[in-house]
Amino acid sequence: MRVGVITFPGTLDDRDAARAVVAGGSETVSLWHADADLKGVDAVILPGGFSYGDYLRCGAISRFAPVMSLVIEAAGKGMPVLGICNGFQVLCESHLLPGALTRNSDLHFLCRDQEIEIVNNTTPWTTSYKPGEKIVIPLKNGEGSFQCDDTTLAELEGEGRVIARYVGQNPNGSRNLIAGITNARGNVVGLMPHPEHAIDELTGPSAQGLGFFTSILNAMVK
Amino acid sequence: MAKIVVDVMLKPEILDPQGNAVASALPRLGFSFAKSVRQGKRFEIEVEGEPTAAQLAEVKKAAQVLLSNPVIENFVVRVEK
Incomplete structure (x- = not known):
């Protein structure tokens, strides 16, 4: 199982x-x-970071990077x-996922350990979790407020395409406490908080983010 | 030389925390005129001579694809002499 990690100029979390x-x-x-x-x-x-310095809008320039046309094509064929x-x-700007991420409602850059609930464990990235399982992983961003129109929101909710929700107080003004969503096919997943920073107790608040990475192995082995 | 201006604004239904912050800063400085403030972006694009209809159409296309995100923003294209 080979998983590619893309580095854009300004990417931070590729390592x-x-x-x-x-x-x-x-x-x-x-x-x-x-x-x-x-x-x-x-x-x-x-991965996370500030690709192209977040110029214009977060992810807006990265969408046109040469590697992205291949990602968009492969995602269309079902690649996770x-x-x-x-x-x-970047996935929202590429229209692989609906909606957009806008400035946090209180304007602050947030960096903290955040509890989220996995609400859809059927995507290739979430099968290691039980539905309703609560995990604590870092949340660190300035523009993490998920916004979309009412029709899109009804679609996401109706089709079970919200994959994770913030627990407790809404950290950034995201509609319906949405922390992550998937596309109609279920192979493309976007998540605001960072599971890759929570894979062991030594360097993260928990090891509960590891599930995203064991899930992808299981999805491919099956 | 003419200037094509593209104004990009968040759609009215999208929360604008930056505009709200400006609106709440104004009265602190003694400016009491603002009922609300919305903050946007302005692009100034210089072209040689008078912009042609074809050029304006291209700019509109670029505004749709790159300069704005149609999910959350509206834009207006105009020519400034």
Whole structure:
């Protein structure tokens, strides 16, 4: 099982994502934004950071990187794709996921351990969790407020496409406490908080983020 | 040389925390005129000579694809002399 991790100029969390992939039992492959080459990977992770300095809008420029046209094509054929934080923003800008991430409602950059509830464990990235399982992983972003129109929101809720919700007080003004969503097919997942920073007790608030990376191995082995 | 201006604003139904922050800062400085404030982006694009209809159509396309995110923003294209 080979999982590609894309690095854009300004990406921060590619190393941690690669480390989490290995901890989850898969092989990691580094992908470069300017290469139109997915190197035969079975799945792709778009990690967090500030790709292209968040110029224009978060993820807006990254969407047009050469590697992204291949990701969009592969996602259309069912390849599992996980976008974390800035990666989630890139997936929305690429129209692989609906909605958009906007400025946190209180304008603060948040960096804290956040409890979330996994509400959909049927995607290739979430099968290691039980439905309703609560985990604590870091949340760190300035533009993490998930917004969409009422029709899209009804669709996401009606089709069970919300994969994770914030527990407790809404940290950033996201509609319906949405922390993560998936596409209609269920192979593309976007998540605001960071499971890759919570894969062992030594370096994270918990090891509860590891499930995303063991899930992808299980999804491919099946 | 003419200037094509693209104004991009968050859609009215989208929360604008930056605009709200400006609106609450104004009265602290003694400015009491503002009922509400919305903050947006302005792009100024210079072109040689008078912009043609084809150029304006291209700019509109670019505004749709890149300069704005149609999920959360509206835009207006105009020519400034």
